[in-house]
Amino acid sequence: MRSYPFSAVVGMDDMALALSLCAVSPAIGGVLVRGEKGTAKSTTVRALTALLPPVEVVPGCRFSCDPGTVDPQCPDGPHPGAPPSSTRPARLVELPVGASEDRVLGALHLERALSEGVTSYDPGLLAAAHRGLLYVDEVNLLHDHLVDVLLDAAAMGRATVEREGVSVTHAARFVLVGTMNPEEGELRPQLLDRFGLTVEVAASRDPQVRAEVMRRRLAYEADPEGFAARYAEADAALGARVAQARALLPTVRLDDDMLVRIAALCAAAEVDGMRADLVIARTALAHAAWCGRTGVSAGDVRVAARLALPHRRRRNPFDPPQQDQADLDRALTEAGLDEPPPPADEPEPPSDGPPDGPPDDPDDGPDGPTDGGGPGGSGPDQPDDGRPYRQRPAAEQNGEPATAPPPATPVPAGAPYRARLLRVTGTGAGTAGRRSAALTTTGRTVGEERPTAGVTGRPHLVATLRAAAPHQRARGRRGPGLLVRPADVRLPVRQGRESNLILFCLDASGSMGARQRVGAVKAAVLSLLLDAYQRRDKVGLVTFRAAGAELALPPTASVDVAAARLEALPTGGRTPLAEGLLRAREVLRVERIRDPRRRPLLVVVTDGRATSGPDAVPRARHVARLLAADGTPAVVVDCEQGRIRMRLAADLAAVLGGEHLPLEGVAADALAHAVRTRTATRPGSEAA
Template structure:
């Protein structure tokens, strides 16, 4: 049983967005983004209990509209069909789901009985006219994202596989939750979400206490607590029914439609879908309020939900919408009687600058990268982690490229298995172990990019540290585009430490790097030792080590040890373990000792200067055997 929707404390914007999707499913759904433990999943699941019922035929796997049944639905196209009122489908798409389970496949049970080819509908068919829910949607494998993009664009699911040719409607509201610490979404999928809401746990102690109080009461007596909220739940469901009936009558003045386009242009939103979503969302807000006329305030609220994830931003720029800028656009575009502000702006007061407000204090700013640096791995990876950097052979996820005989397949190739059984003995059809086939998939994998950054005093002037940060930011941009995990180890003073543990959020890596202090001695051996420990303890993602230092080690790992010899010995250990590496020599001046180059030789790695890193169209090739 779900937690009652009306019992959720606060989260006004989130609840509004979910109710809007309930009134108008064509909005495209809502992306709920925020910290863990902020009731994202609770609110999404609670929505199902207040949704108005839909009409469907019992036993229909395609959730057909009784008036327009799918041509492939044996239930709705049968005789004596009678529809009943049923709950709206709420289908969860697991991250580990196979493509066959999502899009549908050959009904193996019917095939084994010798019947003609029968299509077994998948999750997309089950979600038709309902909600498709994806928890941690930013971790969804790329091959499933590609499927969702096709279906979301066309509103139908087309299956051409295993001798089947089936097309059926698949229109649903897409609701996804995600935590930015695990990385962002692909831009194409991000744009498919009509609305986006940022959520956070309440900071007011009274509100937090009420949240805990209600949750404890719900867990102590789930059924009793849910019954105590039935009146408010029923009332809200009635409001949704009324809004759905009123929506076709809602009108929008042409001046407000022009305002929508003006706002989208001023925020440099490329996708025209933003204009359409704001239009639909504003009408939906009016219907929820029981009005047939859209107001400027409806436009503003709709823009707050439809624009933050669509405006142009750089890879490390924080998402969000400048509220003051939005107020300015509303006031400038509308006549005074339509102003959303009670007071008139002072014409002698210049508008506040959007840039530089509440900017975090930085130790040294980073130089902008003059070119996009790209890391290329020259040996194919064989890992299951999803990403976009390397081609993975025999991947556990991805596109099926062929099938091979295998008596104990981990992923059964149905068509090849059945074909083998039929060809072996068509008159007496049965499957033997020799008929079984394994699916061979190909996909893309990610890497763990481990940045080891020298922040000691030997890095010299502030100007030099700014150049180092700019170089790392260029490499972080490359990691962002390839959906890698990144980690940052900094070393200065007497030891090395984690500046950022492994994460998919390169925004966090960039933020930590900007605040990195410098100065002190150079514990290079400590940093290499910590990097070796990190690589040894993490299995799954193939690691890449990027070391930025001038190599002037002067802090020993062992008491009485030689700092430089210890560093070389650890570099040899990294190379012997098969760890691919790249060294960026940060040494400056006319007379150079070349320590970083010697270190690169011990690591069996390329060594580049920061000047070379800034060269146009540079491709950094990291050589080594990936394990």
């Protein structure tokens, strides 16, 4: 089936331009396309190969050596002198999210190495992508060990395979193209920085544009060949433009004045390192060649900055990797690259405010006039707001509402800090990560096993030799080498770390409503979220307040979204603890079906009070016992404060069979201080 024509894609001008510039100059470093689902990201990337010029290669070389500059370390070499050349189309190699490391890097034939004493190497996806495109759909879901492989190859331009003392290296220079939906989580900063350009795509809200998209897609599905033929001329023209721009690129000039402006732009934008400067320079050169010019102008630099700077402004893991347009305009102005002023006869753009009438009331916020109040206000639905009974209005003491309760307003979180490590006990077998102990594909070798049907991997050399050695005489071995049979192969059993599902069950009732207290609680949860981000966990958020509980965030890898939901979370009302635990139990039940290998950790953040009815406490204990019977690992973060404490959260932790952790104990520094204090005061120590 013919791929969708590149020129037939509607309304994705920035993505088309970024991909075209990378086709002109692969040194730019690739493109990251971020956007919501269903916006033709993958369709556009796959259509790009039709525009790429053919590639000259050494005939028979599996690593696509360039006849003009032969790689002296090519595993298929040597290619002495001036080898003959042949032409093949440019490749688009797709890297599946679930690919194994051997599939990406390539693998050695262990059986031939042992029996014949030769190094036989099967190239992987990186070798196939050399001098072409490497495309990763849903790149934000790529496993960490594959991200490390990509980082090494992108940095060095080579792929190296180390297997049982045998080393193979080959060139691996490619244009890295990734697509992702930000709702499913963000990229590691190291990999994000490796993409030269980034574009944000979104579906148009114009009905005419959307209708045209449907019209073209339906026509393509009805007759792919005929539809592609209608756009063949336009695609051919784009391909010719790419080829002409590539030929023109070596002659394009970037003078010293423009280099200084680019450096000033990146300094004003406060980006880290020098990669942004180089990417902008290379992109500006490619854009000038794309436009058929031999000199780089300020307009070329502006286009390059718009594509190269936004994703390099991330300051912490919860900041979105994008740059505010006002900040970009300010940096362009400081570097002398601002937009030219509008013509004198062009009318000024209308202001955002109303043309006539009185100015806006300064007391009116985005939600209307503010009349005081705060989290955990008073009223019949919020009796548990922490105020003493005698300090409440007389009407409220008599059971009557004094005034309408003010709307619950979110309290900002305090500054996050380094949280202590919370782990699931035992040894799991989930997805490789950085939290709990598990049997994974990476880590230290702790044993061996026979491969089961459909299971592949890197063999355990010593165990394989030990299994084959007793049978050599029976197999008739004569001379050097070792006769190895498939039944001899053993795979290593490795113990590493896994990622977990961290489900937060957060008390947002009125008893948590004091501003300083809620800020501290949110800071603790935010710190645990930061820890989950760094350890590649999935997170979910259940909140309970007033009349019930809700799933504020379904389990997801997007910790950034969880932090945003936490920041906007209001407080107030009664404390339906049982409903919160019950909602958490249902979420965990569904997740066990969806992802049975990923072990959960329930983190209940509460002061332990249950005030949603006369039987609130017995119901909460009953649900806690159900969670304990399910075998759910749990940690209760105790938010109770003051000199006199009821220790209800500690009782809840005991019923859950989990760990009780005071709010102040969430910080790793507090844990270290406690350990040092106990060590110093232990009998027999120097301090004692």
